[in-house]
Amino acid sequence: MSSSSANPPDPSPPALEITDLVKRYPTGVEALKGVSLEIADGEFFGLLGPNGAGKSTLIHCSTGLASPTSGEIRVFGHDAVGDYRQAREAVGLAPQELNIDWFLTVEETLDFHGGYFGMGKKDRKERVDELLESFSLVDKRNDRTRDLSGGMKRRVILARALMHRPRLLILDEPTAGVDVELRLELWHYVQQVNSEGTSILLTTHYLEEAEQLCSRIAFINGGEIVDHGSSDELAERFGVGSLEDAYLELVGRKELSRAHVGIEAEDGQ
Amino acid sequence: MSPSMVRLVSLTRREVSRFLKIPRQTVGAPLLETFLYISIFGAALGSRVGDLHGYEYIVFVVPGLIMMAFAINAFTNNSSSILQQKFQGAIDDQLSSPASPGQLLLAFTLGGFLRGLLISVVTFLVASLLIDLPVKHFYILIPALFLVGWFFASLGVLVGVRAEQFDDVSFAQTFILQPLIFLGGVFYSASLLPEPYETLTHFNPVYYMISLVRYGFLGVADISVWLSLALLTAATAALTFANYRMFKSGYKLRR
Numbered sequence: 294m295s296s297s298s299a300n301p302p303d304p305s306p307p308a309l310e311i312t313d314l315v316k317r318y319p320t321g322v323e324a325l326k327g328v329s330l331e332i333a334d335g336e337f338f339g340l341l342g343p344n345g346a347g348k349s350t351l352i353h354c355s356t357g358l359a360s361p362t363s364g365e366i367r368v369f370g371h372d373a374v375g376d377y378r379q380a381r382e383a384v385g386l387a388p389q390e391l392n393i394d395w396f397l398t399v400e401e402t403l404d405f406h407g408g409y410f411g412m413g414k415k416d417r418k419e420r421v422d423e424l425l426e427s428f429s430l431v432d433k434r435n436d437r438t439r440d441l442s443g444g445m446k447r448r449v450i451l452a453r454a455l456m457h458r459p460r461l462l463i464l465d466e467p468t469a470g471v472d473v474e475l476r477l478e479l480w481h482y483v484q485q486v487n488s489e490g491t492s493i494l495l496t497t498h499y500l501e502e503a504e505q506l507c508s509r510i511a512f513i514n515g516g517e518i519v520d521h522g523s524s525d526e527l528a529e530r531f532g533v534g535s536l537e538d539a540y541l542e543l544v545g546r547k548e549l550s551r552a553h554v555g556i557e558a559e560d561g562q
Numbered sequence: 563m564s565p566s567m568v569r570l571v572s573l574t575r576r577e578v579s580r581f582l583k584i585p586r587q588t589v590g591a592p593l594l595e596t597f598l599y600i601s602i603f604g605a606a607l608g609s610r611v612g613d614l615h616g617y618e619y620i621v622f623v624v625p626g627l628i629m630m631a632f633a634i635n636a637f638t639n640n641s642s643s644i645l646q647q648k649f650q651g652a653i654d655d656q657l658s659s660p661a662s663p664g665q666l667l668l669a670f671t672l673g674g675f676l677r678g679l680l681i682s683v684v685t686f687l688v689a690s691l692l693i694d695l696p697v698k699h700f701y702i703l704i705p706a707l708f709l710v711g712w713f714f715a716s717l718g719v720l721v722g723v724r725a726e727q728f729d730d731v732s733f734a735q736t737f738i739l740q741p742l743i744f745l746g747g748v749f750y751s752a753s754l755l756p757e758p759y760e761t762l763t764h765f766n767p768v769y770y771m772i773s774l775v776r777y778g779f780l781g782v783a784d785i786s787v788w789l790s791l792a793l794l795t796a797a798t799a800a801l802t803f804a805n806y807r808m809f810k811s812g813y814k815l816r817r
């Protein structure tokens with residue numbers, strides 16, 4: 294008889310569980326049209342799709358920056374709207390735009406963020422030192438963020454997302470506009486963070502990045518999840534050779550495939 | 563400190579550090595303004611105006627100046643801080659944190675309130691050095707100044723959240739705030755006005771605020787102190803509640 298465990302507490306709820314999420318902006322744009330998605334605890338998950346597909350909207354709904362029109366979002370089992378405190382405590386967000394206050398120093402940016410998440414002073418200080426070290430920002434510590442280069446600002450945003458040691462890290466196009474070294478540094482860093490148990494949701498327009506890092510990938514287009522699986526599964530399902538070709542099939546632009554371009558075409562046309 | 567307390571303190575510290583970083587504007591500008599007002603109204607004009615309610619003109623004006631410093635600084639700090647952070651998107655850092663709507667509102671309101679308080683204290687100290695300013699009813703003065711500061715700090719939050727461009731904030735300041743303050747009787751006693759202006763003045767909320775603050779300092783008032791205090795408390799509470807509703811709904815803050 295299993296009746297004694299009618300409502301067993303889920304041993305490990307998914308890091309992010311989205312059910313039938315709809316988001317309609319006041320402008321009338323329906324950016325998400327009933328999206329369902331599950332990211333397991335510890336997973337490295339990629340969300341790919343063209344500009345305007347709804348990736349950032351999905352992320353904003355999950356972090357309280359946008360209010361869902363309907364549907365449900367749970368972060369480690371906590372309702373993102375009803376139990377927003379627990380839900381948000383678990384998430385670290387590195388948004389697509391460089392949204393830092395120009396008038397704060399790098400250290401203040403991190404320190405205040407830690408404070409918003411309830412970290413004590415000593416803990417904040419230690420964590421700031423640690424992150425400045427990891428992101429090669431030690432000598433920028435007292436610089437105002439507006440005096441930093443674009444790539445440096447990107448580092449600050451990533452460090453800020455990690456400040457409160459989130460269990461789910463959400464990275465919205467973290468490698469847009471960064472140099473080769475930082476991109477690779479970042480790959481190493483997030484892989485390490487993931488191997489230590491942090492779940493990750495990554496959006497990117499670089500397919501090789503998703504291929505390299507993500508154990509599972511979902512394609513989103515026009516506000517709908519159109520397919521998901523591992524990179525190999527996706528390529529296989531579409532009967533094509535690469536994730537990129539699967540992606541192009543999905544967005545209806547297979548004529549752009551590199552297989553048709555002279556440089557990489559071995560099978561010719 | 564509990565995590566929730568750390569959160570509130572950090573949110574407030576962020577707002578306070580913003581104006582402490584610019585002491586020239588925060589403390590220097592109001593110091594200069596007070597000095598100028600006192601020179602003009604005390605030395606240049608005062609001798610010709612004569613006494614009001616038994617006080618030298620400059621002494622009559624200074625309580626209004628202190629209140630005005632509190633009000634304008636509380637308002638402008640909050641409206642521009644919030645708008646600037648919305649503009650940069652930096653406010654998303656607070657909005658995606660576990661802070662509750664009440665904590666966010668309290669911290670944003672406190673920022674301007676504390677700036678206004680600091681400046682009105684500085685104005686008071688400077689004025690005390692230059693003129694002989696009595697404090698007749700301390701226990702009316704303190705709640706009166708507190709309410710005035712909170713009212714304008716809250717108004718700054720309201721305007722900052724609703725504003726979409728910097729023009730909106732300066733519009734509110736130039737076309738609403740300053741006329742209300744100047745017509746509320748900072749520089750004169752409303753009882754000296756001819757009709758219909760004297761009656762119209764009674765519809766200006768700032769009139770009650772100035773009367774209260776002036777009563778706290780000088781012990782003279784045109785209208786009932788308790789009625790003014792009750793009206794001001796009600797208006798401040800209503801505004802705070804409206805702001806709370808706005809923060810709770812995420813209006814113009816969350817997409």
Ligand SMILES: Nc1ncnc2c1ncn2[C@@H]1O[C@H](COP(=O)(O)OP(=O)(O)OP(=O)(O)O)[C@@H](O)[C@H]1O
Nearest residue numbers: 318320322324343344345346347348349350351817
């Ligand atoms: N604040 C907003 N108000 C109204 N419409 C919006 C808002 N933000 C996004 N949209 C619209 O919602 C749709 C999805 O946008 P979103 O930013 O989620 O796309 P995205 O997948 O992140 O794109 P990108 O790859 O360019 O970052 C777009 O049509 C966009 O114009």
Ligand SMILES: [Mg+2]
Nearest residue numbers: 348349350389
């Ligand atoms: Mg986006």
